[in-house]
Amino acid sequence: MRIKWLVPTLYILFLMLPIYGLLSMSFKTTNEILGSFTLWPQDFTLENYRKIFTDPTWYMGYVNSLIYVSINTVISVCAALPAAYAFSRYRFMGDKHLFFWLLTNRMAPAAVFALPFFQLYSAVGLFDTHIAVALAHTLFNIPLAVWILEGFMSGVPRQLDETAYVDGYSFGHFFIKIFIPTIAAGIGVACFFCFMFSWVELLLAKTLTAVNAKPIAATMTRTASTSGYELGLLAAAGTLTIVPGAFVIYFVRNYIAKGFALGRV
Amino acid sequence: MNKTSNQKAWFFVLPVLILVAFNAIIPLMTVVNYSVQETFGDNTFFWAGVIWFQEVLHSERFHAALGRQLLFTFTILAIEIPLGVAIALAMPRKGIWVSVCLILMALPLLIPWNVVGAIWNIFALPDIGLLGYTINSLGIDYNFTRQPVSAWITLVVMDVWHWTSLVVLLAYAGLVSIPDAYYQAAKTDGARPLAIFRYIQLPKLKRVLTIAVLLRFMDSFNIYTEPFVLTGGGPGNSTTLLSIDLVKVALGQFDLGPAAAMSLIYFLIILLFSWIFYTLMMRNEEQ
Numbered sequence: 104m105r106i107k108w109l110v111p112t113l114y115i116l117f118l119m120l121p122i123y124g125l126l127s128m129s130f131k132t133t134n135e136i137l138g139s140f141t142l143w144p145q146d147f148t149l150e151n152y153r154k155i156f157t158d159p160t161w162y163m164g165y166v167n168s169l170i171y172v173s174i175n176t177v178i179s180v181c182a183a184l185p186a187a188y189a190f191s192r193y194r195f196m197g198d199k200h201l202f203f204w205l206l207t208n209r210m211a212p213a214a215v216f217a218l219p220f221f222q223l224y225s226a227v228g229l230f231d232t233h234i235a236v237a238l239a240h241t242l243f244n245i246p247l248a249v250w251i252l253e254g255f256m257s258g259v260p261r262q263l264d265e266t267a268y269v270d271g272y273s274f275g276h277f278f279i280k281i282f283i284p285t286i287a288a289g290i291g292v293a294c295f296f297c298f299m300f301s302w303v304e305l306l307l308a309k310t311l312t313a314v315n316a317k318p319i320a321a322t323m324t325r326t327a328s329t330s331g332y333e334l335g336l337l338a339a340a341g342t343l344t345i346v347p348g349a350f351v352i353y354f355v356r357n358y359i360a361k362g363f364a365l366g367r368v
Numbered sequence: 369m370n371k372t373s374n375q376k377a378w379f380f381v382l383p384v385l386i387l388v389a390f391n392a393i394i395p396l397m398t399v400v401n402y403s404v405q406e407t408f409g410d411n412t413f414f415w416a417g418v419i420w421f422q423e424v425l426h427s428e429r430f431h432a433a434l435g436r437q438l439l440f441t442f443t444i445l446a447i448e449i450p451l452g453v454a455i456a457l458a459m460p461r462k463g464i465w466v467s468v469c470l471i472l473m474a475l476p477l478l479i480p481w482n483v484v485g486a487i488w489n490i491f492a493l494p495d496i497g498l499l500g501y502t503i504n505s506l507g508i509d510y511n512f513t514r515q516p517v518s519a520w521i522t523l524v525v526m527d528v529w530h531w532t533s534l535v536v537l538l539a540y541a542g543l544v545s546i547p548d549a550y551y552q553a554a555k556t557d558g559a560r561p562l563a564i565f566r567y568i569q570l571p572k573l574k575r576v577l578t579i580a581v582l583l584r585f586m587d588s589f590n591i592y593t594e595p596f597v598l599t600g601g602g603p604g605n606s607t608t609l610l611s612i613d614l615v616k617v618a619l620g621q622f623d624l625g626p627a628a629a630m631s632l633i634y635f636l637i638i639l640l641f642s643w644i645f646y647t648l649m650m651r652n653e654e655q
Contacts, residue, residue: 125486
Protein backbone atom coordinates (compact mmCIF):
# COMPACT_ATOMS: atom_id res chain seq x y z
CA MET A 104 0.00 0.00 0.00
CA ARG A 105 2.97 2.37 -0.52
CA ILE A 106 1.29 4.01 -3.51
CA LYS A 107 -1.81 5.03 -1.56
CA TRP A 108 -0.77 8.70 -1.35
CA LEU A 109 -0.73 8.80 -5.15
CA VAL A 110 -4.55 8.80 -5.43
CA PRO A 111 -5.26 12.04 -3.52
CA THR A 112 -2.18 13.64 -5.09
CA LEU A 113 -3.35 12.92 -8.62
CA TYR A 114 -6.84 14.10 -7.76
CA ILE A 115 -5.56 17.39 -6.33
CA LEU A 116 -3.39 17.82 -9.43
CA PHE A 117 -6.51 17.38 -11.56
CA LEU A 118 -8.29 19.99 -9.44
CA MET A 119 -5.46 22.49 -9.68
CA LEU A 120 -4.76 22.32 -13.43
CA PRO A 121 -7.79 24.35 -14.59
CA ILE A 122 -7.18 26.85 -11.79
CA TYR A 123 -3.57 27.16 -12.95
CA GLY A 124 -4.84 27.80 -16.48
CA LEU A 125 -7.00 30.64 -15.14
CA LEU A 126 -4.21 32.08 -13.00
CA SER A 127 -1.64 32.05 -15.77
CA MET A 128 -4.08 33.64 -18.20
CA SER A 129 -4.80 36.47 -15.74
CA PHE A 130 -1.14 37.57 -15.96
CA LYS A 131 -1.05 37.59 -19.77
CA THR A 132 -1.73 40.43 -22.17
CA THR A 133 -4.66 40.10 -24.58
CA ASN A 134 -2.23 39.84 -27.50
CA GLU A 135 -0.39 36.94 -25.94
CA ILE A 136 -3.62 35.10 -25.09
CA LEU A 137 -5.02 35.37 -28.60
CA GLY A 138 -1.67 34.90 -30.30
CA SER A 139 -0.75 31.33 -29.51
CA PHE A 140 -0.75 28.92 -26.60
CA THR A 141 1.89 29.50 -23.93
CA LEU A 142 2.32 27.47 -20.78
CA TRP A 143 3.27 30.44 -18.61
CA PRO A 144 3.08 34.21 -19.19
CA GLN A 145 5.92 35.34 -21.48
CA ASP A 146 5.04 38.96 -21.07
CA PHE A 147 4.07 39.13 -17.40
CA THR A 148 1.57 41.91 -16.64
CA LEU A 149 -0.50 43.11 -13.70
CA GLU A 150 -2.60 45.33 -15.95
CA ASN A 151 -5.72 43.14 -15.62
CA TYR A 152 -5.66 43.33 -11.82
CA ARG A 153 -4.92 47.06 -11.90
CA LYS A 154 -8.02 47.60 -14.02
CA ILE A 155 -10.23 45.68 -11.57
CA PHE A 156 -8.98 47.55 -8.52
CA THR A 157 -9.34 50.99 -10.09
CA ASP A 158 -12.61 50.66 -12.02
CA PRO A 159 -15.66 51.00 -9.72
CA THR A 160 -17.91 48.87 -11.96
CA TRP A 161 -15.50 46.01 -11.24
CA TYR A 162 -14.55 46.39 -7.60
CA MET A 163 -18.06 47.42 -6.56
CA GLY A 164 -19.18 44.03 -7.85
CA TYR A 165 -17.08 42.35 -5.14
CA VAL A 166 -18.36 44.76 -2.51
CA ASN A 167 -21.99 44.12 -3.53
CA SER A 168 -21.52 40.36 -3.46
CA LEU A 169 -19.88 40.46 -0.03
CA ILE A 170 -22.65 42.70 1.36
CA TYR A 171 -25.56 40.50 0.34
CA VAL A 172 -23.72 37.30 1.23
CA SER A 173 -23.05 38.62 4.75
CA ILE A 174 -26.64 39.81 5.26
CA ASN A 175 -27.90 36.47 4.03
CA THR A 176 -25.61 34.49 6.35
CA VAL A 177 -26.73 36.49 9.41
CA ILE A 178 -30.46 36.21 8.59
CA SER A 179 -30.29 32.52 7.70
CA VAL A 180 -28.36 31.39 10.77
CA CYS A 181 -30.30 33.57 13.23
CA ALA A 182 -33.65 32.31 11.95
CA ALA A 183 -32.45 28.71 11.73
CA LEU A 184 -31.11 28.49 15.32
CA PRO A 185 -34.46 28.37 17.20
CA ALA A 186 -36.06 26.27 14.46
CA ALA A 187 -33.28 23.69 14.54
CA TYR A 188 -33.56 23.58 18.33
CA ALA A 189 -37.29 22.89 18.05
CA PHE A 190 -36.73 20.11 15.52
CA SER A 191 -33.99 18.46 17.55
CA ARG A 192 -35.72 18.66 20.98
CA TYR A 193 -39.47 18.58 20.54
CA ARG A 194 -42.23 16.69 18.83
CA PHE A 195 -45.02 18.93 17.57
CA MET A 196 -47.90 18.76 15.17
CA GLY A 197 -46.66 18.42 11.59
CA ASP A 198 -42.96 18.52 12.47
CA LYS A 199 -41.85 15.89 9.97
CA HIS A 200 -43.94 17.38 7.17
CA LEU A 201 -42.59 20.81 7.92
CA PHE A 202 -39.02 19.55 7.82
CA PHE A 203 -39.57 17.91 4.45
CA TRP A 204 -41.33 21.02 3.14
CA LEU A 205 -38.27 23.08 4.12
CA LEU A 206 -36.05 20.65 2.24
CA THR A 207 -38.21 20.86 -0.88
CA ASN A 208 -37.16 24.48 -1.14
CA ARG A 209 -33.56 23.40 -1.17
CA MET A 210 -34.51 21.20 -4.14
CA ALA A 211 -36.39 23.85 -6.09
CA PRO A 212 -34.63 24.72 -9.34
CA ALA A 213 -33.59 28.39 -9.24
CA ALA A 214 -34.65 28.67 -12.88
CA VAL A 215 -38.27 28.03 -11.84
CA PHE A 216 -38.17 30.96 -9.43
CA ALA A 217 -36.31 33.49 -11.55
CA LEU A 218 -39.29 35.20 -13.14
CA PRO A 219 -41.71 35.14 -10.17
CA PHE A 220 -38.92 36.44 -7.90
CA PHE A 221 -38.34 39.32 -10.26
CA GLN A 222 -42.04 40.21 -10.12
CA LEU A 223 -42.35 39.70 -6.37
CA TYR A 224 -39.35 41.82 -5.42
CA SER A 225 -40.31 44.51 -7.94
CA ALA A 226 -43.80 44.60 -6.43
CA VAL A 227 -42.53 45.16 -2.89
CA GLY A 228 -40.05 47.77 -4.09
CA LEU A 229 -36.88 45.88 -3.21
CA PHE A 230 -35.60 45.28 -6.74
CA ASP A 231 -31.88 46.04 -7.14
CA THR A 232 -31.13 46.16 -3.41
CA HIS A 233 -28.75 43.99 -1.41
CA ILE A 234 -31.51 42.95 0.93
CA ALA A 235 -33.53 41.51 -1.98
CA VAL A 236 -30.76 39.10 -2.98
CA ALA A 237 -30.06 38.27 0.67
CA LEU A 238 -33.74 37.45 1.25
CA ALA A 239 -34.04 35.48 -1.98
CA HIS A 240 -31.05 33.34 -1.05
CA THR A 241 -32.64 32.42 2.28
CA LEU A 242 -34.91 30.20 0.16
CA PHE A 243 -32.19 27.56 -0.07
CA ASN A 244 -29.89 28.63 2.78
CA ILE A 245 -32.39 28.50 5.65
CA PRO A 246 -33.36 24.89 4.95
CA LEU A 247 -29.70 23.95 4.73
CA ALA A 248 -28.83 25.81 7.93
CA VAL A 249 -31.72 24.14 9.77
CA TRP A 250 -30.59 20.76 8.46
CA ILE A 251 -26.95 21.25 9.56
CA LEU A 252 -27.75 22.79 12.95
CA GLU A 253 -30.34 20.13 13.70
CA GLY A 254 -27.66 17.50 13.08
CA PHE A 255 -25.20 19.16 15.45
CA MET A 256 -27.83 19.86 18.13
CA SER A 257 -29.06 16.28 18.12
CA GLY A 258 -25.50 15.31 19.04
CA VAL A 259 -25.79 17.30 22.29
CA PRO A 260 -27.35 15.18 25.07
CA ARG A 261 -30.66 16.40 26.48
CA GLN A 262 -29.25 16.15 30.00
CA LEU A 263 -27.46 19.44 29.33
CA ASP A 264 -30.79 21.25 28.93
CA GLU A 265 -32.36 19.54 31.92
CA THR A 266 -29.42 20.20 34.24
CA ALA A 267 -29.50 23.87 33.31
CA TYR A 268 -33.20 24.14 34.11
CA VAL A 269 -32.67 22.37 37.43
CA ASP A 270 -29.91 24.88 38.18
CA GLY A 271 -32.48 27.63 37.69
CA TYR A 272 -31.55 28.97 34.28
CA SER A 273 -34.35 30.53 32.23
CA PHE A 274 -34.70 29.26 28.67
CA GLY A 275 -33.26 32.39 27.05
CA HIS A 276 -30.35 32.50 29.44
CA PHE A 277 -29.60 28.80 28.91
CA PHE A 278 -29.86 29.08 25.12
CA ILE A 279 -27.49 32.04 24.80
CA LYS A 280 -25.06 31.36 27.65
CA ILE A 281 -24.77 27.57 27.50
CA PHE A 282 -26.28 26.05 24.40
CA ILE A 283 -24.89 28.35 21.70
CA PRO A 284 -21.27 28.04 22.96
CA THR A 285 -21.73 24.25 23.05
CA ILE A 286 -22.62 24.06 19.37
CA ALA A 287 -20.29 26.88 18.27
CA ALA A 288 -18.62 24.53 15.78
CA GLY A 289 -21.99 23.75 14.22
CA ILE A 290 -22.81 27.44 13.92
CA GLY A 291 -19.45 28.04 12.25
CA VAL A 292 -20.14 25.26 9.78
CA ALA A 293 -23.66 26.57 9.08
CA CYS A 294 -22.25 30.06 8.43
CA PHE A 295 -19.69 28.54 6.10
CA PHE A 296 -22.36 26.79 4.08
CA CYS A 297 -24.63 29.83 3.88
CA PHE A 298 -21.68 31.91 2.78
CA MET A 299 -20.70 29.32 0.21
CA PHE A 300 -24.08 28.82 -1.42
CA SER A 301 -24.91 32.51 -1.47
CA TRP A 302 -21.48 33.35 -2.88
CA VAL A 303 -21.63 30.85 -5.74
CA GLU A 304 -25.25 31.42 -6.81
CA LEU A 305 -25.68 33.66 -9.81
CA LEU A 306 -29.01 33.17 -11.53
CA LEU A 307 -31.20 34.72 -8.81
CA ALA A 308 -28.63 37.35 -7.87
CA LYS A 309 -28.46 38.45 -11.49
CA THR A 310 -32.24 38.44 -11.95
CA LEU A 311 -32.83 40.63 -8.88
CA THR A 312 -30.25 43.31 -9.55
CA ALA A 313 -29.54 45.91 -12.20
CA VAL A 314 -26.93 48.46 -11.15
CA ASN A 315 -26.73 49.24 -7.42
CA ALA A 316 -26.42 45.72 -6.06
CA LYS A 317 -24.98 43.96 -9.10
CA PRO A 318 -22.84 40.98 -8.04
CA ILE A 319 -19.32 40.44 -9.37
CA ALA A 320 -20.39 37.29 -11.17
CA ALA A 321 -22.93 39.28 -13.21
CA THR A 322 -20.33 41.92 -14.06
CA MET A 323 -18.21 39.10 -15.43
CA THR A 324 -20.92 37.62 -17.65
CA ARG A 325 -21.67 41.05 -19.05
CA THR A 326 -17.99 41.59 -19.91
CA ALA A 327 -17.82 38.16 -21.48
CA SER A 328 -20.71 38.89 -23.80
CA THR A 329 -20.34 42.57 -24.70
CA SER A 330 -16.70 43.50 -24.97
CA GLY A 331 -15.80 40.39 -26.92
CA TYR A 332 -12.57 38.78 -25.87
CA GLU A 333 -11.08 40.43 -22.85
CA LEU A 334 -10.08 37.03 -21.57
CA GLY A 335 -7.21 38.27 -19.42
CA LEU A 336 -9.50 40.61 -17.51
CA LEU A 337 -12.09 37.88 -17.13
CA ALA A 338 -9.42 35.49 -15.83
CA ALA A 339 -8.18 38.05 -13.29
CA ALA A 340 -11.73 38.69 -12.05
CA GLY A 341 -12.32 34.93 -11.81
CA THR A 342 -9.11 34.42 -9.84
CA LEU A 343 -10.19 37.09 -7.35
CA THR A 344 -13.57 35.39 -6.80
CA ILE A 345 -11.73 32.33 -5.46
CA VAL A 346 -9.96 34.33 -2.73
CA PRO A 347 -12.87 34.87 -0.25
CA GLY A 348 -13.80 31.21 -0.49
CA ALA A 349 -10.23 30.13 0.25
CA PHE A 350 -10.19 32.37 3.35
CA VAL A 351 -13.44 30.96 4.66
CA ILE A 352 -12.33 27.35 4.15
CA TYR A 353 -9.16 28.07 6.09
CA PHE A 354 -11.20 29.18 9.13
CA VAL A 355 -13.40 26.10 9.27
CA ARG A 356 -10.80 23.56 8.10
CA ASN A 357 -11.04 21.45 11.25
CA TYR A 358 -14.81 21.07 11.06
CA ILE A 359 -15.19 20.94 7.33
CA ALA A 360 -15.49 17.16 6.97
CA LYS A 361 -18.06 16.89 9.74
CA GLY A 362 -19.90 19.91 8.39
CA PHE A 363 -20.30 18.38 4.95
CA ALA A 364 -21.89 15.37 6.64
CA LEU A 365 -24.42 17.87 8.05
CA GLY A 366 -23.30 17.08 11.58
CA ARG A 367 -24.51 13.50 11.41
CA VAL A 368 -21.96 10.71 11.14
CA MET B 369 -33.51 10.25 20.66
CA ASN B 370 -36.74 10.50 22.66
CA LYS B 371 -38.30 13.92 22.24
CA THR B 372 -40.93 15.57 24.38
CA SER B 373 -44.16 16.67 22.82
CA ASN B 374 -44.48 20.46 22.88
CA GLN B 375 -46.84 22.39 20.62
CA LYS B 376 -45.24 25.70 21.61
CA ALA B 377 -42.24 24.64 19.55
CA TRP B 378 -44.15 26.15 16.63
CA PHE B 379 -43.09 29.59 17.90
CA PHE B 380 -39.43 28.61 17.43
CA VAL B 381 -40.13 27.63 13.86
CA LEU B 382 -42.12 30.77 13.08
CA PRO B 383 -39.30 33.04 11.78
CA VAL B 384 -38.11 30.33 9.40
CA LEU B 385 -41.67 29.68 8.33
CA ILE B 386 -42.40 33.31 7.51
CA LEU B 387 -39.16 33.87 5.58
CA VAL B 388 -39.35 30.70 3.54
CA ALA B 389 -43.08 31.05 2.92
CA PHE B 390 -42.58 34.58 1.56
CA ASN B 391 -39.92 33.24 -0.81
CA ALA B 392 -41.55 29.97 -1.72
CA ILE B 393 -45.32 30.16 -1.58
CA ILE B 394 -45.92 33.51 -3.31
CA PRO B 395 -43.62 32.74 -6.28
CA LEU B 396 -44.95 29.21 -6.52
CA MET B 397 -48.52 30.52 -6.65
CA THR B 398 -47.47 32.93 -9.40
CA VAL B 399 -46.15 30.00 -11.38
CA VAL B 400 -49.31 27.97 -10.82
CA ASN B 401 -51.32 31.01 -11.88
CA TYR B 402 -49.45 31.37 -15.17
CA SER B 403 -49.59 27.68 -15.89
CA VAL B 404 -53.37 27.69 -16.26
CA GLN B 405 -53.79 30.93 -18.17
CA GLU B 406 -53.33 32.28 -21.67
CA THR B 407 -52.25 35.83 -22.51
CA PHE B 408 -51.99 37.84 -25.71
CA GLY B 409 -49.28 40.02 -24.30
CA ASP B 410 -51.42 42.96 -23.23
CA ASN B 411 -51.63 41.95 -19.57
CA THR B 412 -55.07 40.39 -19.96
CA PHE B 413 -55.24 36.74 -18.99
CA PHE B 414 -57.73 34.01 -19.88
CA TRP B 415 -58.40 30.70 -18.21
CA ALA B 416 -56.66 28.03 -20.25
CA GLY B 417 -57.15 24.91 -18.16
CA VAL B 418 -54.56 22.22 -18.62
CA ILE B 419 -53.59 22.90 -22.24
CA TRP B 420 -50.06 24.00 -21.31
CA PHE B 421 -49.49 20.83 -19.32
CA GLN B 422 -50.69 18.75 -22.27
CA GLU B 423 -48.55 20.73 -24.66
CA VAL B 424 -45.41 20.34 -22.54
CA LEU B 425 -45.98 16.66 -21.79
CA HIS B 426 -46.40 15.90 -25.49
CA SER B 427 -43.63 18.12 -26.81
CA GLU B 428 -40.59 16.38 -28.24
CA ARG B 429 -38.43 19.24 -27.10
CA PHE B 430 -39.31 18.61 -23.44
CA HIS B 431 -38.76 14.87 -23.83
CA ALA B 432 -35.36 15.49 -25.39
CA ALA B 433 -34.31 17.92 -22.63
CA LEU B 434 -35.54 15.53 -19.93
CA GLY B 435 -33.68 12.65 -21.58
CA ARG B 436 -30.44 14.63 -21.69
CA GLN B 437 -30.97 15.67 -18.08
CA LEU B 438 -31.44 12.08 -16.87
CA LEU B 439 -28.42 10.91 -18.88
CA PHE B 440 -26.31 13.69 -17.40
CA THR B 441 -27.44 13.14 -13.81
CA PHE B 442 -26.92 9.37 -13.86
CA THR B 443 -23.55 9.67 -15.61
CA ILE B 444 -22.15 12.07 -13.04
CA LEU B 445 -23.59 10.05 -10.13
CA ALA B 446 -22.02 6.88 -11.54
CA ILE B 447 -18.62 8.59 -11.72
CA GLU B 448 -18.60 10.89 -8.69
CA ILE B 449 -19.86 8.52 -5.99
CA PRO B 450 -17.37 5.62 -6.54
CA LEU B 451 -14.52 8.03 -7.30
CA GLY B 452 -15.25 10.08 -4.19
CA VAL B 453 -15.29 6.99 -1.97
CA ALA B 454 -12.05 5.69 -3.51
CA ILE B 455 -10.27 9.00 -2.88
CA ALA B 456 -11.60 9.22 0.68
CA LEU B 457 -10.29 5.69 1.38
CA ALA B 458 -6.82 6.65 0.16
CA MET B 459 -6.64 9.90 2.13
CA PRO B 460 -4.31 10.22 5.13
CA ARG B 461 -6.04 9.89 8.53
CA LYS B 462 -3.90 12.22 10.62
CA GLY B 463 -1.16 14.80 10.41
CA ILE B 464 -0.70 18.04 8.56
CA TRP B 465 -1.59 16.51 5.19
CA VAL B 466 -5.21 16.06 6.21
CA SER B 467 -5.76 19.82 6.44
CA VAL B 468 -3.85 20.45 3.23
CA CYS B 469 -5.90 17.84 1.35
CA LEU B 470 -9.21 19.08 2.74
CA ILE B 471 -8.55 22.74 1.97
CA LEU B 472 -7.35 22.08 -1.57
CA MET B 473 -10.17 19.67 -2.30
CA ALA B 474 -12.86 22.02 -1.00
CA LEU B 475 -11.62 24.85 -3.21
CA PRO B 476 -13.72 24.05 -6.33
CA LEU B 477 -16.86 24.04 -4.16
CA LEU B 478 -16.39 27.71 -3.32
CA ILE B 479 -15.90 29.07 -6.80
CA PRO B 480 -18.96 30.91 -8.18
CA TRP B 481 -20.71 28.70 -10.68
CA ASN B 482 -20.30 30.99 -13.64
CA VAL B 483 -16.57 31.23 -12.88
CA VAL B 484 -16.45 27.42 -12.92
CA GLY B 485 -17.97 27.58 -16.40
CA ALA B 486 -15.51 30.30 -17.42
CA ILE B 487 -12.51 28.37 -16.03
CA TRP B 488 -13.42 25.31 -18.06
CA ASN B 489 -14.27 27.35 -21.11
CA ILE B 490 -10.79 28.90 -20.99
CA PHE B 491 -9.15 25.58 -20.04
CA ALA B 492 -10.74 23.65 -22.93
CA LEU B 493 -10.44 26.20 -25.74
CA PRO B 494 -8.93 24.18 -28.59
CA ASP B 495 -6.35 26.72 -29.76
CA ILE B 496 -5.33 28.63 -26.61
CA GLY B 497 -6.53 26.59 -23.62
CA LEU B 498 -4.23 24.29 -21.63
CA LEU B 499 -6.45 21.21 -22.02
CA GLY B 500 -7.75 21.84 -25.53
CA TYR B 501 -4.30 22.64 -26.87
CA THR B 502 -2.74 19.55 -25.26
CA ILE B 503 -5.40 17.17 -26.59
CA ASN B 504 -5.19 18.61 -30.09
CA SER B 505 -1.41 18.43 -30.15
CA LEU B 506 -1.70 14.73 -29.27
CA GLY B 507 -3.41 14.39 -32.64
CA ILE B 508 -6.97 14.03 -31.35
CA ASP B 509 -9.49 16.30 -33.00
CA TYR B 510 -11.21 18.05 -30.12
CA ASN B 511 -13.42 21.14 -30.22
CA PHE B 512 -16.17 21.45 -27.64
CA THR B 513 -17.86 24.35 -29.39
CA ARG B 514 -18.49 22.30 -32.53
CA GLN B 515 -18.61 18.60 -31.65
CA PRO B 516 -21.55 17.43 -29.51
CA VAL B 517 -19.56 14.49 -28.11
CA SER B 518 -16.65 16.69 -27.05
CA ALA B 519 -19.10 19.14 -25.49
CA TRP B 520 -20.71 16.33 -23.49
CA ILE B 521 -17.40 14.94 -22.27
CA THR B 522 -16.22 18.42 -21.28
CA LEU B 523 -19.47 19.03 -19.40
CA VAL B 524 -19.24 15.75 -17.47
CA VAL B 525 -15.55 16.21 -16.65
CA MET B 526 -16.31 19.75 -15.47
CA ASP B 527 -19.01 18.49 -13.12
CA VAL B 528 -16.71 15.75 -11.81
CA TRP B 529 -14.07 18.41 -11.20
CA HIS B 530 -16.55 20.67 -9.48
CA TRP B 531 -18.44 18.26 -7.21
CA THR B 532 -16.46 15.05 -6.54
CA SER B 533 -14.90 16.80 -3.54
CA LEU B 534 -18.32 16.97 -1.89
CA VAL B 535 -18.54 13.17 -2.01
CA VAL B 536 -14.92 12.87 -0.80
CA LEU B 537 -15.57 15.12 2.21
CA LEU B 538 -18.76 13.28 3.13
CA ALA B 539 -17.19 9.85 2.77
CA TYR B 540 -14.11 10.99 4.68
CA ALA B 541 -16.26 12.24 7.58
CA GLY B 542 -17.95 8.83 7.66
CA LEU B 543 -14.63 6.96 7.62
CA VAL B 544 -12.92 8.88 10.42
CA SER B 545 -15.94 8.23 12.65
CA ILE B 546 -15.22 4.48 12.66
CA PRO B 547 -13.58 3.55 16.00
CA ASP B 548 -10.11 1.98 15.83
CA ALA B 549 -11.39 -1.04 17.75
CA TYR B 550 -13.34 -2.16 14.68
CA TYR B 551 -10.16 -2.34 12.58
CA GLN B 552 -8.29 -4.14 15.34
CA ALA B 553 -11.02 -6.74 15.62
CA ALA B 554 -10.91 -7.20 11.85
CA LYS B 555 -7.13 -7.59 12.00
CA THR B 556 -7.38 -10.27 14.69
CA ASP B 557 -9.85 -12.15 12.50
CA GLY B 558 -7.42 -11.86 9.59
CA ALA B 559 -9.81 -9.95 7.37
CA ARG B 560 -8.67 -8.90 3.87
CA PRO B 561 -8.89 -5.19 2.86
CA LEU B 562 -11.86 -6.03 0.63
CA ALA B 563 -13.70 -7.66 3.53
CA ILE B 564 -12.93 -4.69 5.77
CA PHE B 565 -14.42 -2.39 3.15
CA ARG B 566 -17.49 -4.56 2.63
CA TYR B 567 -18.34 -5.30 6.26
CA ILE B 568 -16.95 -2.38 8.26
CA GLN B 569 -16.51 0.70 6.11
CA LEU B 570 -19.42 0.44 3.69
CA PRO B 571 -22.14 0.03 6.37
CA LYS B 572 -20.74 3.06 8.20
CA LEU B 573 -20.76 5.05 4.98
CA LYS B 574 -24.37 4.26 4.19
CA ARG B 575 -25.83 7.32 5.84
CA VAL B 576 -23.38 9.90 4.52
CA LEU B 577 -23.57 8.38 1.05
CA THR B 578 -27.35 8.76 1.12
CA ILE B 579 -26.85 12.45 1.83
CA ALA B 580 -24.26 12.63 -0.96
CA VAL B 581 -26.54 11.00 -3.52
CA LEU B 582 -29.48 13.15 -2.44
CA LEU B 583 -27.51 16.40 -2.69
CA ARG B 584 -25.82 15.51 -5.96
CA PHE B 585 -29.12 14.36 -7.46
CA MET B 586 -30.98 17.55 -6.54
CA ASP B 587 -28.18 19.88 -7.54
CA SER B 588 -27.35 18.20 -10.83
CA PHE B 589 -31.01 18.31 -11.77
CA ASN B 590 -31.01 22.04 -11.08
CA ILE B 591 -27.74 22.74 -12.88
CA TYR B 592 -27.93 25.87 -15.00
CA THR B 593 -25.06 28.33 -14.80
CA GLU B 594 -22.05 26.09 -15.50
CA PRO B 595 -23.29 24.52 -18.77
CA PHE B 596 -24.78 27.85 -19.79
CA VAL B 597 -21.40 29.56 -19.52
CA LEU B 598 -19.44 26.59 -20.89
CA THR B 599 -21.47 25.67 -23.96
CA GLY B 600 -24.63 27.80 -23.88
CA GLY B 601 -26.55 24.57 -24.44
CA GLY B 602 -24.84 23.95 -27.75
CA PRO B 603 -23.61 22.92 -30.20
CA GLY B 604 -27.18 22.84 -31.49
CA ASN B 605 -29.24 21.63 -28.58
CA SER B 606 -26.88 18.85 -27.60
CA THR B 607 -26.16 20.08 -24.06
CA THR B 608 -29.46 21.88 -23.40
CA LEU B 609 -30.42 20.48 -19.99
CA LEU B 610 -33.81 21.11 -18.35
CA SER B 611 -33.01 24.41 -16.63
CA ILE B 612 -31.40 25.89 -19.72
CA ASP B 613 -34.41 24.92 -21.81
CA LEU B 614 -36.73 26.38 -19.20
CA VAL B 615 -34.94 29.73 -19.09
CA LYS B 616 -34.95 29.83 -22.91
CA VAL B 617 -38.73 29.39 -22.93
CA ALA B 618 -39.48 31.67 -19.97
CA LEU B 619 -37.10 34.60 -20.41
CA GLY B 620 -36.02 34.17 -24.02
CA GLN B 621 -39.35 33.64 -25.74
CA PHE B 622 -41.47 34.93 -22.84
CA ASP B 623 -43.94 32.05 -23.28
CA LEU B 624 -45.16 32.26 -19.69
CA GLY B 625 -47.84 29.57 -19.87
CA PRO B 626 -45.72 26.72 -21.22
CA ALA B 627 -42.74 27.82 -19.13
CA ALA B 628 -44.81 27.75 -15.94
CA ALA B 629 -46.30 24.36 -16.78
CA MET B 630 -42.82 23.07 -17.52
CA SER B 631 -41.52 24.47 -14.20
CA LEU B 632 -44.20 22.64 -12.26
CA ILE B 633 -43.66 19.33 -14.03
CA TYR B 634 -39.90 19.72 -13.55
CA PHE B 635 -40.33 20.53 -9.86
CA LEU B 636 -42.64 17.55 -9.34
CA ILE B 637 -40.09 15.17 -10.86
CA ILE B 638 -37.38 16.40 -8.47
CA LEU B 639 -39.82 16.27 -5.58
CA LEU B 640 -40.78 12.68 -6.31
CA PHE B 641 -37.18 11.41 -6.50
CA SER B 642 -36.16 13.40 -3.44
CA TRP B 643 -39.12 12.17 -1.42
CA ILE B 644 -38.10 8.59 -2.13
CA PHE B 645 -34.55 9.33 -0.98
CA TYR B 646 -35.72 11.23 2.09
CA THR B 647 -37.99 8.40 3.18
CA LEU B 648 -35.15 5.91 2.79
CA MET B 649 -32.82 8.13 4.77
CA MET B 650 -35.27 8.66 7.62
CA ARG B 651 -35.87 4.94 7.80
CA ASN B 652 -32.11 4.40 8.11
CA GLU B 653 -31.98 6.91 10.90
CA GLU B 654 -34.71 5.24 12.90
CA GLN B 655 -32.96 1.88 12.83
